Amino acid sequence: MFASLSRAARRRVLALSAALLVVGGALVWWLVPFGSPAPSGTVTFSTGVPTGVYQRYGKLLKQALAEDLPEVSIRLTDSEGSQQNLARVASGEADFTVATADAVAQYQRERKPGFERLRGCARLYDDYVQLVVRKGSAIRKVQDLRGLRVGVGQDGSGVRLIADRVLAAAGLAPVRDIEPVSAGIDTMPGHLESGDLDAFFWSGGLPTHAVQTLSERFEVRLIPLDGTLVDRLHDVGESTRHYRSAVIPADAYAKAQDGQQVGTLAVANLLVTTVEADPDLVEGFTRTVIRSRDEIGGQVHPAQLVDLRTAIYTEPLTLHEGARRYYRSVKP
Numbered sequence: 001m002f003a004s005l006s007r008a009a010r011r012r013v014l015a016l017s018a019a020l021l022v023v024g025g026a027l028v029w030w031l032v033p034f035g036s037p038a039p040s041g042t043v044t045f046s047t048g049v050p051t052g053v054y055q056r057y058g059k060l061l062k063q064a065l066a067e068d069l070p071e072v073s074i075r076l077t078d079s080e081g082s083q084q085n086l087a088r089v090a091s092g093e094a095d096f097t098v099a100t101a102d103a104v105a106q107y108q109r110e111r112k113p114g115f116e117r118l119r120g121c122a123r124l125y126d127d128y129v130q131l132v133v134r135k136g137s138a139i140r141k142v143q144d145l146r147g148l149r150v151g152v153g154q155d156g157s158g159v160r161l162i163a164d165r166v167l168a169a170a171g172l173a174p175v176r177d178i179e180p181v182s183a184g185i186d187t188m189p190g191h192l193e194s195g196d197l198d199a200f201f202w203s204g205g206l207p208t209h210a211v212q213t214l215s216e217r218f219e220v221r222l223i224p225l226d227g228t229l230v231d232r233l234h235d236v237g238e239s240t241r242h243y244r245s246a247v248i249p250a251d252a253y254a255k256a257q258d259g260q261q262v263g264t265l266a267v268a269n270l271l272v273t274t275v276e277a278d279p280d281l282v283e284g285f286t287r288t289v290i291r292s293r294d295e296i297g298g299q300v301h302p303a304q305l306v307d308l309r310t311a312i313y314t315e316p317l318t319l320h321e322g323a324r325r326y327y328r329s330v331k332p
Contacts, residue, residue: 039281040071046085046094047076049154049184051210054081054098056300064292069284080184081157083107089272090114096277096285100127100158100203101242101268105316114274120314121271121286121323125205125302128248128266129162132192132211132256133199135219142170142225149179151188151200159185162267163201165240166225169232189214199223203267205302206252215256222248222256224263233265242267242316270314282322286311290326 045062048054055078062074077094079085082103088094090107091114108115133139139148145167152174153159160182164174174180181188181197188200189210202211214220233240246266250259271289273282290308297304312319312327319327 038071039069039278039284042073042075043096043281044075044077044094046079046088046097048079048081048085048098049157050078050186052081052185053205053208053300053302054079054085056209057098057296057303060296060299060303061289061292064288064295065285068288068291069281072281072284079156080154081159083158083161084156086118086272087112087114087156089274090117092274096121096271096273098124098269099272100162101270101316102240103158103161104270104272105240105242106161108316117274117276118317119273119275119277119320119323120317121273121282121320122289122306122311123313124269124271124289124311125305126246126266126268127158127203128206128246129166129225129264130202130204130208130211130248131166131199131223131225132189132202132214132220133223134192135221135256137198137221139199139223141223142166142229143172145199146172146177147179148198149181149196151183151191151197152180153201153203154182154184157184159201159203162203162243165233165236166201166229166265169229169236185210189218192220193218205269205300205305206248207301211256212253215253220253220256222253222262222264225265226263230265270317272317273320275320277320277322279320279322279325282320283326286323286326290330 045058047058058076062076065074082099085097085099086103086107089097152163167174172178183191185202191197192200202208227245230243230245233243243265246264248262248264250257250261290311293303293306
């Protein structure tokens with residue numbers, strides 16, 4: 001029958017057939033998904049204490065993730081800090097969190113439940129240890145805290161871990177030689193202002209909003225932590241090698257520093273998940289962390305320090321495969 005058609009008719013039939021093939025192919029492409037489906041479901045992100053950097057960062061990251069991963073619902077939960085955050089992720093109570101590298105190393109060293117499941121997504125920004133006192137206080141060095149009421153962070157916080165270590169490095173027993181007060185950054189500034197505390201330790205990004213606000217309404221001062229403390233901390237063992245000497249810039253808390261830098265020690269923060277986390281989800285999560293740096297950093301200054309060149313270094317944690325996939329995709 002086709003042979004009996006005129007040449008013009010045959011051309012019309014062939015053209016129609018080709019068009020049908022194109023339409024059919026487009027229909028198949030539309031109906032059949034290619035590649036992995038977009039991540040979906042509910043993800044729990046354990047943050048930190050109210051007014052702390054972890055919590056403020058988590059809230060802004062949640063907004064950025066809503067745009068980049070619209071099928072994923074992010075649930076934020078407050079926490080006492082790094083130590084509690086790691087326990088939550090390791091146990092499956094949370095899917096992602098932020099924790100300091102020293103807290104991670106300690107969790108691994110003590111072989112706490114689920115330690116082998118933990119994986120890194122990104123190195124974020126550094127925490128700086130801040131020892132805050134009233135401006136007129138006689139305290140000039142850590143050793144002067146003997147016998148005083150000192151805020152040392154909550155039991156599950158990274159602050160508590162590092163405060164105990166700094167006190168020990170200065171020759172003070174954290175329980176016997178001071179009166180330790182378990183409190184978070186949401187309440188310690190108020191306790192110092194009212195006279196219920198003589199000093200408090202905080203470890204966070206610069207500037208920490210709660211410390212900055214305190215310094216603007218009440219006269220406070222930062223106590224220097226000299227380099228010898230870092231040397232003594234490094235002598236303790238493997239889990240303390242993540243501390244480094246650092247300085248708090250003169251303009252971090254202008255009213256509290258009188259134009260002077262303050263010596264201290266710093267430790268990196270890591271974005272943490274587990275080996276079982278969906279690689280597509282981790283890849284998307286990591287991408288958002290890097291891409292949202294400037295936007296979030298406009299409101300939470302430490303986030304400006306998230307750097308693609310250093311984000312891949314999540315020691316002491318192995319990098320998650322999903323995060324590795326992202327870094328490979330943007331490698332120059």
